[in-house]
Amino acid sequence: MIKIGVIGCGFIGSQICMAIDSGLVVAELAGIFDFSGEKVDSVLRELKNSSPKKVTPEEMAKSCDLVIECASQEAVLKYAPMILENGKNMMILSAGAFQNPDFYAKIQKAASNHNCKVYLPSGAIAGTDGLKSAAIAGLKSVTVTTRKPISGLIGSPYLTEKKINLTDITTPTLLFEGKAADAVVAFPKNVNICATISLCGIGFEKTVVKIIADPTISDNIHELEVFGDFGHMKMRIENKPSPINPKTSYLAALSAISTLKRITDPIQIGV
Numbered sequence: 001m002i003k004i005g006v007i008g009c010g011f012i013g014s015q016i017c018m019a020i021d022s023g024l025v026v027a028e029l030a031g032i033f034d035f036s037g038e039k040v041d042s043v044l045r046e047l048k049n050s051s052p053k054k055v056t057p058e059e060m061a062k063s064c065d066l067v068i069e070c071a072s073q074e075a076v077l078k079y080a081p082m083i084l085e086n087g088k089n090m091m092i093l094s095a096g097a098f099q100n101p102d103f104y105a106k107i108q109k110a111a112s113n114h115n116c117k118v119y120l121p122s123g124a125i126a127g128t129d130g131l132k133s134a135a136i137a138g139l140k141s142v143t144v145t146t147r148k149p150i151s152g153l154i155g156s157p158y159l160t161e162k163k164i165n166l167t168d169i170t171t172p173t174l175l176f177e178g179k180a181a182d183a184v185v186a187f188p189k190n191v192n193i194c195a196t197i198s199l200c201g202i203g204f205e206k207t208v209v210k211i212i213a214d215p216t217i218s219d220n221i222h223e224l225e226v227f228g229d230f231g232h233m234k235m236r237i238e239n240k241p242s243p244i245n246p247k248t249s250y251l252a253a254l255s256a257i258s259t260l261k262r263i264t265d266p267i268q269i270g271v
C-alpha cells in the first residue's frame, strides 16, 4: 500500500487524513507534520484506524512514497526540491509557488531526474480539463475573477501593503486587477487557483486576475473566461467555504482527495 505523508494539518490536510483513515482512499497514512503541534494532535485525535508518526518533511522524504503539501507556498519552496531529490512523488496545493519560473524549472528538473511525479489538483475551480485541451490550439485570453466574502480575505499581504481596511468595505469592491504572477504573491492564501489556471493555459504573465471583496455573499465565487481558436469558454463556481478556514473552499479538499484516489485506485475513470 502506498505510504502517504501530509505537510500541513489545517483544513485540507485534516480532510485528506480523514479520507485515508475512513478507507475512501486506499493508502497508509504514514506521517504528518505542521508548525503547530496542537493541529497535529487534533488530527491524531480524530483518526480511528490510522496511526501516522509525527515526522519532519525530511523524514517523510525517506519513509513515504507520496508527500502531500497542503500548508503554504513557503512550504513548497522549502520542502519540494528536497522531497523530489529523494525520489518521492508529491501533491502540491499551494500552486502559487510556481509563479517563480526558476523554481518551476527546478521542480521540473528534480522530478524528471529522479523519475517522480508532481500532482497539482484542480483545487477550488473547475474547467482545467477544457482549458488544457483548448491551450493546445492556442489561446487569446484567460481571465479569472474571484469574489470572496470579507472573512475569506483577511490577512492578505496586499491589503497591508495598500493599507486597505476590509471593515470599510460595504459594497462589492475590486481590490486587485493584474497578472496572475502578481496575484498569487499579493493573495498567497486566496488565489492558488490562478496558478493552476496559468499552468494549464497561457502562463502567469498573460493570465488576467480580478479579485473582488464582496460583503454581500457567503460563497467563494470563481469565474473563468477563455477565448481561443477552440471558441469561447465560461466557467462559474460558487464554492462553500471551509467552516474552519474561510479562505479555502470545501471543493479544494475534495479535489485533493479525488486526485489521491486517481493516484491510488487501480481502475482509472475519465480524465
Ligand SMILES: NC(=O)C1=CN([C@@H]2O[C@H](COP(=O)(O)OP(=O)(O)OC[C@H]3O[C@@H](n4cnc5c(N)ncnc54)[C@H](OP(=O)(O)O)[C@@H]3O)[C@@H](O)[C@H]2O)C=CC1
Residues within 6 Å of the ligand: 007, 008, 009, 010, 011, 012, 013, 033, 034, 035, 036, 039, 070, 071, 072, 073, 074, 075, 078, 093, 094, 095, 121, 122, 123, 124, 125, 188, 189, 190, 192, 193, 196, 244, 245, 247, 248, 249, 252
Ligand atoms: N490549489 C487550490 O485550489 C487551493 C489551494 N489552497 C492552498 O492550500 C494550502 C492549504 O490550505 P488549508 O488547509 O485551507 O490551509 P490551513 O491554513 O487551514 O492549513 C495550513 C496549515 O499548514 C501550516 N503551515 C503553513 N506553512 C507551513 C510550513 N512551512 N511548515 C509546516 N506547517 C505549515 C499552517 O500553520 P499556520 O496556520 O501556523 O501558518 C496551517 O496549520 C494553503 O496554502 C492554501 O492557500 C487552498 C484552497 C484552494
Ligand SMILES: O=C([O-])CC(=O)C(=O)O
Residues within 6 Å of the ligand: 123, 124, 188, 189, 190, 191, 192, 193, 194, 220, 239, 247, 248, 249, 250, 252
Ligand atoms: O479555495 C478557494 O476558493 C481558492 C483559494 O483559496 C486558493 O486558490 O488559494
